[in-house]
Amino acid sequence: xxxxxxxxxxxxxxxxxxxxxxxxxxxxxxxxxxxxxxxxxxxxxxxxxxxxxxxxxxxxxxxxxxxxxxxxxxxxxxxxxxxxxxxxxxxxxx
Amino acid sequence: xxxxxxxxxxxxxxxxxxxxxxxxxxxxxxxxxxxxxxxxxxxxxxxxxxxxxxxxxxxxxxxxxxxxxxxxxxxxxxxxxxxxxxxxxxxxxxxxxxxxxxxxxxxxxxxxxxxxxxxxxxxxxxxxxxxxxxxxxxxxxxxxxxxxxxxxxxxxxxxxxxxxxxxxxxxxxxxxxxxxxxxxxxxxxxxxxxxxxxxxxxxxxxxxxxxxxxxxxxxxxxxxxxxxxxxxxxxxxxxxxxxxxxxxxxxxxxxxxxxxxxxxxxxxxxxxxxxxxxxxxxxxxxxxxxxxxxxxxxxxxxxxxxxxxxxxxxxxxxxxxxx
Numbered sequence: 001x002x003x004x005x006x007x008x009x010x011x012x013x014x015x016x017x018x019x020x021x022x023x024x025x026x027x028x029x030x031x032x033x034x035x036x037x038x039x040x041x042x043x044x045x046x047x048x049x050x051x052x053x054x055x056x057x058x059x060x061x062x063x064x065x066x067x068x069x070x071x072x073x074x075x076x077x078x079x080x081x082x083x084x085x086x087x088x089x090x091x092x093x094x
Numbered sequence: 095x096x097x098x099x100x101x102x103x104x105x106x107x108x109x110x111x112x113x114x115x116x117x118x119x120x121x122x123x124x125x126x127x128x129x130x131x132x133x134x135x136x137x138x139x140x141x142x143x144x145x146x147x148x149x150x151x152x153x154x155x156x157x158x159x160x161x162x163x164x165x166x167x168x169x170x171x172x173x174x175x176x177x178x179x180x181x182x183x184x185x186x187x188x189x190x191x192x193x194x195x196x197x198x199x200x201x202x203x204x205x206x207x208x209x210x211x212x213x214x215x216x217x218x219x220x221x222x223x224x225x226x227x228x229x230x231x232x233x234x235x236x237x238x239x240x241x242x243x244x245x246x247x248x249x250x251x252x253x254x255x256x257x258x259x260x261x262x263x264x265x266x267x268x269x270x271x272x273x274x275x276x277x278x279x280x281x282x283x284x285x286x287x288x289x290x291x292x293x294x295x296x297x298x299x300x301x302x303x304x305x306x307x308x309x310x311x312x313x314x315x316x317x318x319x320x321x322x323x324x325x326x327x328x329x330x331x332x333x334x335x336x337x338x339x340x341x342x343x344x345x346x347x348x349x350x351x352x353x354x355x356x357x358x359x360x361x362x363x364x365x366x367x368x369x370x371x372x373x374x375x376x377x378x379x380x381x382x383x384x385x386x387x388x389x390x391x392x393x394x395x396x397x398x399x400x401x402x403x404x405x406x407x408x409x410x411x412x413x414x415x416x417x
Contacts, residue, residue: 004236005395011213011237016331024327081325083239083399 095131098138102146106271106305112142113301114273120144120303122165123199125192126208133218135209135226144203150305151201153177158311164203164304168257169194171202181309183318183337187260190322193329203304205257206268206284207296211331212251213240224249224292238394240333243401244357249292250394252355253285254331259354260320262362263337264313272302285359295358316341319411322354323403331355334403336387338411344374351387351408356400363387366408375416384409 002012012018040047060078068074073088103109113120118140121127131138144150144165151165153174160180162171171177172188191197191205214220214232222228233241233250241250253259261268262281269278284296298304322335332355339350349370351363366386373379384405391401 002237002239004232006235007232011217013213013217016211016216017213017240019325019330022326022328086399086402 096134096138098131099140100143101140102143105147106150106303109142109144109147109303110271110273110301112140113303115140118142118300120207122201122204123167123196124204125196125200126204129216130209133216135216135218144303155180158314160309160314162202162307162309164201164306166202167198168192168200168202168205169197171257172197180314181260181264181318183260183263183320183339184257184309186320187256187322187335187337190320190328190332190335191256202257202307205255206261206304206307207298208255210251210295211240211254212249213237215251224288225251227293233394235395238397241394241397242357243388243391243393243397243404244353244361245287245289246358246392246394247288247292249288249358252357253295253359254355256320256322256332256335256354258285259332259335259352259360260318260337261307261309262352262360263320263339263350264309264318265339265350266307266309266313268304269306269308270298270302271305272299276305278308281360282362287358312341313339317343317415319415321407321411321414323407334400334407336404336407336411338408338415340370340415346370346373346375351383351411353387353404353407356391356404363404363408365389375412380409380412380416383412 001010003009004011041049063080064075067080067085071089071092073092075084075088077084101112103112109120112118116139117137119127119138121141122144130136150163152163153166153171153176154161155176168188168191172185178185191200210225212233215223215225220232222230224231231249238250240252242252258281267278267280268284269276279297286295286297316339318337318339320335320337322332324330324332334356335354337352341347349367351366353361353363366383369386370383387408388401388404393401
């Protein structure tokens with residue numbers, strides 16, 4: 001979330017500026033390899049487990065790790081946009 | 095939303111007359127005006143519907159020029175064979191405007207005359223912004239990621255129209271109708287920066303409307319291209335964009351380069367343009383043209399990235415035209 005550093009309020013108060021990825025941002029299906037793991041959940045009814053939220057947690061750290069692996073800089077501020085990566089590279093060169 | 099009066103205009107003359115009332119606004123596709131009204135960014139007492147004016151949505155070649163009526167839909171321009179063949183930069187730009195739904199509603203006139211997307215201007219609570227009639231710019235000390243690196247003063251909001259950038263490079267002109275009749279204004283004169291008047295983005299007075307856009311014979315059929323950088327592959331407004339028109343190959347006679355999303359108006363990269371005249375598009379020339387395109391940039395606190403963005407966009411566009 002982007003804040004006005006001077007006046008301390010969010011400038012991303014609508015979907016125009018707080019942009020969610022669209023279908024065009026998803027990888028091609030051919031590049032996605034699903035692995036279905038079926039161990040059974042002890043708490044869920046008949047061993048069922050929710051699959052809505054678990055996939056939302058790993059991508060951000062995975063992308064942050066990929067950036068670290070590529071350029072050696074840790075960015076702790078999601079989303080990891082191109083301007084932040086560019087600024088991190090510039091910082092590193094200094 | 096505040097109450098307002100809605101009137102259908104049957105002709106250009108009638109539209110101009112109806113627009114002379116206090117706080118009257120023209121509407122066509124409504125994809126920009128309704129957002130402005132809903133957020134009460136500009137006082138609106140009367141809405142004059144231009145869609146009821148017959149015969150203003152043409153795309154045709156006439157007197158050697160390509161002429162497009164102000165009510166032509168962005169989607170129709172994107173799909174037009176004659177535009178793709180004669181002025182490909184405009185096809186590229188039209189295809190990159192917003193989403194299919196908005197392109198089906200939005201018109202060329204409206205795309206050119208839309209208000210800026212600055213996140214302070216559009217914030218209901220920031221009524222003291224210069225563009226809203228106040229005397230303050232939040233972007234100067236605040237979050238300036240979206241803002242101008244060229245030609246800012248008082249207000250630093252950027253020109254959001256993709257078609258404006260393309261038409262600037264194509265050397266197009268805009269026909270404006272008002273109480274005094276018609277006038278034709280070059281695209282680069284149609285848009286005005288904050289040095290002239292920070293409350294508006296174009297020369298249009300309240301009772302003037304765009305009726306036509308003309309692309310001159312000198313640009314028709316010449317290689318041209320528009321590309322844009324945005325957070326996502328669709329929907330978003332440009333963080334930066336570039337349109338290039340080249341005349342002459344392989345030796346460039348003249349080049350026109352216009353930048354969008356980085357200045358209050360379409361910004362001509364004149365140093366890069368004159369550098370390219372008389373040259374061939376080698377890797378060195380392309381690299382140097384990119385560097386020159388960002389000359390004169392004065393970034394704010396958080397839009398330094400746009401300097402490199404502009405250089406990269408110009409190099410990408412020239413590389414594609416060379417290939």
